[in-house]
Amino acid sequence: MPGPKSMKQPPRPLAFVNARLLDPASGLDTAGGLLAMDGVITDLGPQIGTNGGIPEGAEVIDCGGHCLAPGLVDMRVQLREPGEEHKETIATGSAAGAAGGVTSMVCLPNTDPVIDDVAGVEFIARRARETKRAKIYCYGAVTKGLAGRDLVEMGLLWESGALAFTDGVAAVGNARVMHRALSYARTFDLLVLQHPEEPHLAEGGAMNAGEVATRLGLSGIPPEAEVMMIERDLHLVAMTGARYHVAHVSTAAAVEAIRAAKARGLRVTCDTAPPYFALNENAVGDYRTFAKLSPPLRGEDDRRAVAAAVADGTIDCVASDHAPHDQDSKRVPFAQAAAGGVGLETLLPVTLELYHKGEARLLDLLAQMTCKPADLLGLPQGRLAKGAPADLVLFDLDAPGRIDADRLRSKSKNSPFDGRPIQGRVLRTIVDGRTVFEADA
């Protein structure tokens, strides 16, 4: 990819040596090295670094035996820009991503203004170019102004760079509108993502319905609200043949419905976020608003089912569901508090828990955060392969630590995982061959 940059400065090859190479796309797990040039992976394998194989003048990075994997592709983040820059910006969000090993992220269109026209998509692309950290993409809204009525110019938005379409944190609740969205998306074979929650059943709810909500005197969102919306949509998917993706699955019933739909051959995929397999509704405890999420944290049976579905691959992807909120949005009575938690910097270590506990295979988990979301969204990254972008994360798989919300790079500190002991630490993050993050020694 020769460009003006390479003419100014002769490109210097990069050589990562003494690494444990992990490529979930090919199943590679071996000691070796990786070469990159001009932002692209040029070679990798056990031969590099052991007996030569390092080009003249290369910058050599000794990985110390740690894991070198494709940079994470986080398919669900909210960056709050434009409109709520006091909570997060594309700059702070991508710094947080870099610290978490996330090299690509896709932001939701629920900004102000909403990303429902070409100008919105182009704004995100321009700001992403300016920040030069993680690669930032966006979804287009399904309906104008996220109002759930009129379809956006899906084709034009897609041409200008929107990867797929979703109404973000709101469900497309009207069955007729969803039917038309899925039908129309078929024109270009676009992916439509749904926030799975029957809006009327969930209305006014502050947390998962059940004993904990009843004790706290909070109105509940029945877990059935999730599977109801998914099952409705699955009928629409069957009618239209569209590509459909369920975001942040949180219940056993939803997992079952999706598993059955896949078995029937429907073009259905789904993701979840770490809180849904690492926490349950008890995290709300004494009205902890940082544990107020959407969908809400569920009961222990649902948490286990989600963890099992990540391990067996029924859940295709794991995304951070990064939702920054400032103090004023969270330091209020629970029912009034905004829903969501930051997650870019905790995505990798919390997901690795499933590996450390022996519940899931390392390469499978990495696939759910790299090549699988990349393939779903049509991105070339997310793999260690010759010719692929040199988007990499170097991490220590075993280093013990503890999540400290105050030390997060995100502008907002609303992590539901504050104080959680973790195992695994990002050492270095590389985007297009450039180091965008390096941990303190």
Added chain:
Amino acid sequence: MTDDRDTPAPILYTHRHLLGIEGLSPIEITSLLDLADSYVEQNRQADKKRSLLRGRTIINLFFENSTRTRTSFELAGKRLGADVINMSVAWSSIKKGETLIDTAMTLNAMHSDVLVVRHPDSGAVNLLAQKVDSAVINAGDGSHEHPTQALLDALTIRRRKGRLDGLLVAICGDIRHSRVARSNIHLLTAMGARVRVIAPPTLMPSGIERLGVEPFSDMRRGLEGCDIVMMLRLQTERMQGSFVPSIREYFHFFGLDYEKLSRAKPDALIMHPGPMNRGVEIDSEVADDIDRSVIREQVEMGVAVRMACLDALTRRPESNRPADAAS
């Protein structure tokens, strides 16, 4: 004003605040009830005032209208000799952007000893308690808890029946939205009473049986053999089609009248936290039955219980106070 007549009984209540009944031990509950009992007698004398809390400041902070509870706390504080300030926080100032935390900071600067707080949101009093320096009494938060109401109900029952243990209590009405129901469930089950809750399923919160109660949607069956019939207030906006089709239908199936009451024990007591909706959840005749209804007595016990709570939270020596108490 009389001097303190006797050395105060030891109070086995060790928390910094009173935010709810859930989590209190039977010993702590009994201790508060015993103390309240002693104040009942004092309140019936001509000279009702003591100087126990002289120099202490109590702030009644009400984010929701309540004449009865606020007056009861005010009277309780004044009878113990404290200075009592009432602050009704207008919703306008909340809308102007002053947060609960801002309010807490303001109050800290006023050095109050006890803060009595009512708020329309569940958990708001807990949040405030984390931020203020003074002791906090929850005077009702959303649908969560109303601990002094449960204590005064328990005191009323104990004085009439001589015990709480082994009694069969029916709580009827809007269980879903009721903080009174939750506090009473926690207190009565902790003290060994059996509790039934009676409501149409639209007014029953999910998982209620996990709180150790038996749910009924047939009021006649639910009242069978009960010692105590506790009615709850149903807010009018909830019975025009949203949770209940109409007042008429609600009263027909869930209003307490003599016919339904006949299923309870002949000496069953009727209670209501007030204010009553006559003809909605309770028939006027039943409410005014001097042999059965203890509704007036509940109000009297309310003052004594609140005196006991103010006493318990202020009398404890500073050294007993855990620096960072959870509740």
